Amino acid sequence: MIPAKFDYVRPSSVEEAVTALRDAGEDAKILAGGQSLLPVLRLRLAAPSTIVDLGGIAELRHIAEDGDRIAIGAMAAHHDVMRDDLVKQHVSLLSQATETVADPQVRHRGTLGGALAHADPAGDLGAVALALDAEFVIAGGSGTRTVPASEFFVDYFTTAIGEGEILTQVRFPKYTGWSTHYEKFNRTAQAWSMCAVAVALRLDGGSIAEARVGLTNMGTTPIRARGVEAALVGQQASEDAARAAAEHATEGTAAPSDADAASDYREHLARVLTGRAVLAAAG
């Protein structure tokens, strides 16, 4: 199907984009890579009056070292994020999770910022951003503000990005030398995660000194599995420890039931995948 009619604006700077968004009013929609928005428009699940395309803003595609952070422009394509050497070296969990997003064509167009701003609970990158305490840089009419990941994901498809605001950058602390793994469960190629687990471990000898665990599609937002993290710290990276910690994986979750999986099945998956992810990360 063809999208409903809309006005189209392609600003060349963030300032212009903020102005365009303000001028367009509340019925405007931001276009990043379009890999979620275009299908929604085609199915006419949305019919915004104006599309503000960020594709002309070159400054939003950077991936750079910024002190103890890796700063990634909101319009950096998944393909570029997952291949980037800085990301591989310092934020390997993001690289691994991004490789599992959709398929090559979608990863060529889809963007880190677009995926996070879309905030689909089945999206793979939210759990990573949450587990790693990423920061979200958001530009608006009154300047720029930074929101921690713990406050960014508000609800189902809802983030802290306000009306007239644009996500411009996502900043990840460096986790250099951490052992990481993203364990995703889906039924078919390119499908969304029925459940997935993001794990980052700082190993000291054979034991786990620090642990960060995020869950995908186990609630209306990504969820930090703090019970699992607490159970892992101080343990040897063994199968027994991983399985014991994984028993905490469903704490604080509210797994949805849908055509893919009932909530109790998702809870089972969360435990199994957490165990696998910890063991895979620990190598």
Added chain:
Amino acid sequence: MAQVRVTVDGVNYADDVEPRMLLVQYLREKLGKTGTLIGCDTSNCGACTVHLNGRSVKSCSVLAVQADGGEVLTIEGLARDGELHPVQKAFNECHGLQCGYCTPGMIMAAVDLLGDNPDPDENEVREGIEGNLCRCTGYQNIVRSVQRAAQMMKPGSAVPAESAAPVAGGN
């Protein structure tokens, strides 16, 4: 209306289009490049895959105006001087198509894959074409075709296009 200036298969175009026009519609309806097919219309099947600025994309999920200033390569621009692209030859030789509907998208995805990884193993081929669905489920020979094309494209390859690669039987 918005203006789109693109190079498609080596030819420059400038057109006024509605912003809501999809790239695949632009290619098919405005330029008559019907070699690029519309399959699922839900971003899943990959039949509409073309290259935009050197990367494979699903042209049903890109607005024509987003391609402004860019370079598009479709299945119709792959052959050179009447000579099929090695991936096209390989699909022909290895029976990489049954009904043929997925073929233009499969080939464009495969060309992109081989540009990225000139010598993929079977798993890498399967991962590389995961954005393309074959409803005939003819994946075995599609994978063979891509690997065959990789052989043919190796620099200095002596593999003649005509020498028959093993082709799976009817069952």
